[in-house]
Amino acid sequence: DVKVTQSSRYLVKRTGEKVFLECVQDMDHENMFWYRQDPGLGLRLIYFSYDVKMKEKGDIPEGYSVSREKKERFSLILESASTNQTSMYLCASSADTQYFGPGTRLTVL
Amino acid sequence: KQEVTQIPAALSVPEGENLVLNCSFTDSAIYNLQWFRQDPGKGLTSLLLIQSSQREQTSGRLNASLDKSSGRSTLYIAASQPGDSATYLCAAPRADSWGKLQFGAGTQVVVTP
Numbered sequence: 001d002v003k004v005t006q007s008s009r010y011l012v013k014r015t016g017e018k019v020f021l022e023c024v025q026d027m028d029h030e031n032m033f034w035y036r037q038d039p040g041l042g043l044r045l046i047y048f049s050y051d052v053k054m055k056e057k058g059d060i061p062e063g064y065s066v067s068r069e070k071k072e073r074f075s076l077i078l079e080s081a082s083t084n085q086t087s088m089y090l091c092a093s094s095a096d097t098q099y100f101g102p103g104t105r106l107t108v109l
Numbered sequence: 110k111q112e113v114t115q116i117p118a119a120l121s122v123p124e125g126e127n128l129v130l131n132c133s134f135t136d137s138a139i140y141n142l143q144w145f146r147q148d149p150g151k152g153l154t155s156l157l158l159i160q161s162s163q164r165e166q167t168s169g170r171l172n173a174s175l176d177k178s179s180g181r182s183t184l185y186i187a188a189s190q191p192g193d194s195a196t197y198l199c200a201a202p203r204a205d206s207w208g209k210l211q212f213g214a215g216t217q218v219v220v221t222p
Contacts, residue, residue, distance in 0.1 A: 004152075031208045033209075042212055042213075042214045042215070043198075043212040045209060048206070048208065048209055050208060056206065058209075088150075090152055090153070092153075094208060096141065096158060097143060097155050097158045098143065098153075098155065098200070098210060099155060100145075100152040100153040100154070100155075101152050102151060102152045103150070103151060103152045105150070
C-alpha cells in the first residue's frame with residue numbers, strides 16, 4: 001500500500017519562527033510536491049522536486065524554501081513564519097498518479 | 110496555461126441516486142487526467158487515473174470518462190451512499206512542466222440518507 005506521511009497533523013507556531021514541515025514517501029517516486037490549500041483559493045503549488053537536490057518553484061514560492069537530500073524525503077521550510085502562512089499544507093509524490101499525505105494544519109500566531 | 114473548471118460547485122442528492130460530476134480543461138494536449146476525493150480536514154485520495162489513450166476507467170461504483178477533443182471529463186458514481194459525501198477534485202497536467210497538475214476547485218457532494 002502506498003504511503004506518504006507528514007511529520008505533524010497540527011502545528012502552532014509564532015510569527016518569526018522558523019518552521020520545518022517534513023514529508024516522507026515509500027514508493028521510490030522521483031517527483032514530490034508541496035501545496036497549500038486555503039478556502040476559496042483551492043490547491044496552490046509551492047515547490048516541486050523532480051529528483052534529489054533538484055527543485056523548481058511553483059506558483060507561490062515566496063516565503064518558503066525546500067530541501068530534498070534523500071529521494072524519500074522532501075522538506076518545506078518557512079524561514080520566518082507569518083500569519084498569512086496559516087494554512088493546510090499538503091505533500092504529494094508521483095510517478096504517474098499523485099499520492100497525497102494527510103496534511104498539516106499550520107497556525108501561525 | 111491549463112485551466113480546470115468543475116461545475117457544479119456543490120451538489121446534494123438523496124441516497125441511491127447516481128452522481129454525475131463534471132470537469133472541463135482548456136489545454137487538450139494532456140496525457141492523463143486524475144480524479145481525487147477529499148474529506149474535510151484530510152489529504153486527497155486518488156480515485157481514478159485515466160490515460161489519454163483511454164476513454165473510460167472504472168473502479169467499483171466509480172466510472173470516469175475522458176473526451177480530449179471537447180476538453181471534458183465526467184465522474185459517475187453509481188447508487189450513491191452517505192459515505193460518498195466529500196469534495197471531488199479533478200486535475201489535469203500543466204503545460205509548463207511535466208509532472209505538475211492543475212487542480213479544479215472541486216465539487217462538494219452531500220448524499221442524504
